[in-house]
Amino acid sequence: MSAPPPEFPWFLPRDSDMARRVHGFDWGNTSLGPLDGWRPALCHALAALMRSPAPMGLFHGREGILLYNDAYKAIAGLRHPQVFGQPVLAAWPEVADFNRHVLDTVFAGGALSFHDVHVVLNRSDAPQDAWLHIDFSPLVDDTATVAGVMFVITDTTARKEAEATLASEAATLQDRVNQRTAELLRTQDALRQSQKMEAIGNLTGGVAHDFNNLLQVISGNLQLLAEDVHGSERGERRVRNAMAGVARGSKLATQLLAFGRRQPLAPKVVNVGRFVRNMDDLLRRTLGEGIEVETVVAGGLWNTLIDPGNVENALLNLALNARDAMDGQGRLTIEAGNAYLDASYVDTLDDVAAGQYVLLAVTDTGHGIDAQTMDKVFEPFFTTKPEGRGTGLGLSMVYGFVKQSGGHIKLYSEPGHGTTVKLYLPRTTQSEDIIVDVDTGPLTGGSETILVAEDDEAVRDTVVAMLADLGYRVLKARDAPSALSIIDSGIPIDLLFTDVVMPGALKSPELARKARERLPGISVLFTSGYTENSIVHGGRLDEGVELLSKPYSRETLARKLRQMLSGHARRQDGGPATVAPPPANSPPAIRVVRVLVVEDDWLVRTTVAEMLQLRGHEVFEAADAARALEVLAEQPVDVLVSDVSLPGMSGVELVAEARARHPGLAAVYATGHAHADGVQPDARTLVLVKPYGSEALNQALARLFPPPGVGRPATAPGP
Structure with a gap:
């Protein structure tokens, strides 16, 4: 072994690992030769290398003999000390091409820098990802000849990890911003929809009251006129045509109220499966022989709290739309089953609660709906039918009714593959109500006394004439205070028939309450073209309230009165009342x-x-x-x-x-x-x-x- 030159120890502390390695290294077995053959410039470079706190090393000669300091060994975690003094191409064959490129470039007089190089360091405990900044520069001897390659390493792992953390946090923040932005956009859309619905509701409600009052006057007088023209074929035909126009006007107002969620609902506990089966014959007759109707009802079907008349209209509307979409030929499938809407589904919706629902689905084999049309199908007055074949209010009415009932509606369609409309109706655990059809049986009047409270003179005169024609004794009042004065007079009254919307400080619900206080056995029947919020809360009629919506027919009025008067006999003192003497036998x-x-x-x-x-x-x-x-x-x-x-x-x-x-x-x-x-x-x-x-x-x-x-x-x- 060749001893180091006398001046060598001055630049290399004896207690360092590299000093022991340098002094104990067999320099004679390498192409470097003994250290005393090194030129002063190389010795100073080696001294600077060994003293530097930064990770440094050099490749000496064209073979790239590897020399490095303690800081480099610490960062690299070298497990094999024998690589010190060995050719770099042999020490790390897996990166030999890279190191050859470095040697060729630097010996040709160039320099190389690599930023944020991703490496896996073989530490003693476990492999570890790291990011390094490496600068390669020529090592020049005293004759200005390139004798090797000096490299300096900067560990940028902490900065890269900080940048990654910052980028992740920025991405998370951006995701949150995107999420909040989407929520804001949904909220804005919901607000616009709500404002639109409110505007439509207010407009419809404001118009409906006066419009239905006018229809009631027309309808009532036409029905009274029918008696006068009885036997005249021309007169009867004209009355029928005029009544058909009244019916169309009434239906239009009802549909607008339904879309605006302003119709008064009278929900009952309904088993939709039984309800659908009961409608089977009606649907088959309505749709015609060209439509095959199939009903599928799941076992264990839950009950739902829904307005029976409105759900019947909704199902009929969907069936008629399906018939038109199939051009009168195809299959209509009606399914009823239980469903659950989870939080992840309703999270994207604005007015739907997670929970249990009763699903009513209507599927047709028609021509389907394209994506552009899908966004508009629930809009009022939008229709794809030819002029004169549709008002564009059918689906909007279904939509408004389902939403007002606390449910959800979803439409699936694809051109050429038919359409499915799913109605999710809220579940109830109550027992099913038995719905009795009161609009059947013979039309009869009575001899009871009815007090009519109506502020519209034309409507009041018409209904008084209709009641008198049915045989009732009729009292009339133009407003609530006048009606209360009649009640306070002590005249026996069996039923109060009052408009919901009346002028003055005393409102109709308060009039009804005071009437029941004074006459405990009195029945109260409300009527209105638009109920506002006086007897309807949450879109539903208050408990125990009876309502007859305008315009109503003479037959509807007669049957409603008999239904109420037969079940609410007048009581004079709050105790059980006496029934009128029965007929013989x-x-x-x-x-x-x-x-x-x-x-x-x-x-x-x-x-x-x-x-x-x-x-x-x-x-x-x-x-x-x-x-x-x-x-x-x-x-x-x-x-x-x-x-x-x-x-x-x-x-x-x-x-x-x-x-x-x-x-x-x-x-x-x-x-x-x-x-x-x-x-x-x-x-x-x-x-x-x-x-x-x-x-x-x-x-x-x-x-x-x-x-x-x-x-x-x-x-x-x-x-």
């Missing part, structure tokens, strides 16, 4: 009472309620004790007809709780056993054994509430 007269039927089986409950209603009683229904107590808190009730076995609280416990709150309450227990445990029949308590018929039920009520002139027995016997 009818069942014995009984007292009309208010009955609360509590039965968890909806079929039994509905049957019992119908038995009672046929005898003129006012009936309330409840499926369990909790609902029954709510009804008792809201309505005056004379007798409780309750099943003994109820979910939660038994019928016996219910009666005990009810009597604690209403001591005078009579009770009829219904049971499938011979007796009811814990029940002792008395003057206020009876037991009915199932199955029982209408006669047994009414006899039980007759014992509890004898007709006038018949005394109540001290102890009422069992059935």
Whole structure:
């Protein structure tokens, strides 16, 4: 081994790793030769290399003998010290091409710089990604000849990681900005849509009141005129044509109110599957033989709280649109099933809540809708049908009705592949309501007294003439204070028929409340061309409110009045009233009472309620004790007809709780056993054994509430 020159130790601290390596290195076995053969310029370069705190190294000679300092070894994490003093091309064959390029370029007199070079450093613990800045420059000896390549390394990993973090945060921030921007745009779109809907609603509502009042005057007088021209074919035809025009005007106003979400809804608990099946015959007749109608109803279908008339109109509108799209030939599929809209879906929507829905889907095999048209189909007055074949209000009406009901509507279509319209109607856990069609049966009038409160003189005169023509005794008032004065006069009044929108400080709902205070047995029927918010809240009629929308026909008015008057007999003192003497061969007269039927089986409950209603009683229904107590808190009730076995609280416990709150309450227990445990029949308590018929039920009520002139027995016997 050749000893280093005497001057060598002065530039290399003896305690450094590189010093030990340099002093102990066998320089004679390399092309470098012994250190004492180095020229002073190279020795100074090596001294600067070894003393530098920066990672540095050099490739000596054309072979690129590798020399480096402690800082370079620290950053590179070299595991094999023997690479020191070895040719660089052999030390790292995997990057030999790169290092050869460096040697050739620098020995040719050039310099190289590489910025942010991504490398994987073989540290002792594990491979590690790093980013380095490397400068290669010529190493010149005393004769100005290039003797090697000097390189200096700057670790830019921290800066690159900071830049990456900053870029990631900037991207995240940009994503958030984009998200917020999208939300803002959606909010702005929703606001514009809401403002548009509000404008349409206000415009429609403002016009509808006066427009429907005019239609009512025209309609009423035409119907009265029909009696005068009876027998004249020409006169009857002209009246029919004019009435058809009234009907079209009324439908137009209704459709606009529906789109503007201003129509008064009277929701019922409906099983859509049964509803669709009941419409099957109607749809087949309406669509014609060329359309094949298929209905698919899923098992376990939930109930929905919806206005039956509006959902029927919506389904009919969709079916007619499908028929036109199929040119009268094709297949119409109506599906009903359960659906769930999750948060990720409704997050992109503005007025839809996540949760459970009942899905009603209508699919046709028509020509479909293109993307440009899809954005406009729910707009009012937009139609692709030829002039004269459509108003453009059908789908907009469906859209407004579904939205007002708290649901969601989605349309899927592709040109040449048909269209599917999906209605998502909110689910309810309530029991299904039994919907009775009151617009059937013979048209009859009556002899009761009706007070008409209407500020429009023409409308008032028309409705008074119609009521008088039906046989009723009619009182009239031009405003609410005048109507209240008539009520305060003591004249017996069976029904108050009042317009919703009336001038003056006393509004119609307040008039109705005061009328019921003074005449507890009076019935109240509202009418209006536009209800505003006085009896409609949340798009729905207030509980217990009866409304007849203008314009109405003589037949509709007559049936509505009979429906109300037969179920709400006039009460003079707040107690059970007396029914008018029955005709010959009818069942014995009984007292009309208010009955609360509590039965968890909806079929039994509905049957019992119908038995009672046929005898003129006012009936309330409840499926369990909790609902029954709510009804008792809201309505005056004379007798409780309750099943003994109820979910939660038994019928016996219910009666005990009810009597604690209403001591005078009579009770009829219904049971499938011979007796009811814990029940002792008395003057206020009876037991009915199932199955029982209408006669047994009414006899039980007759014992509890004898007709006038018949005394109540001290102890009422069992059935």
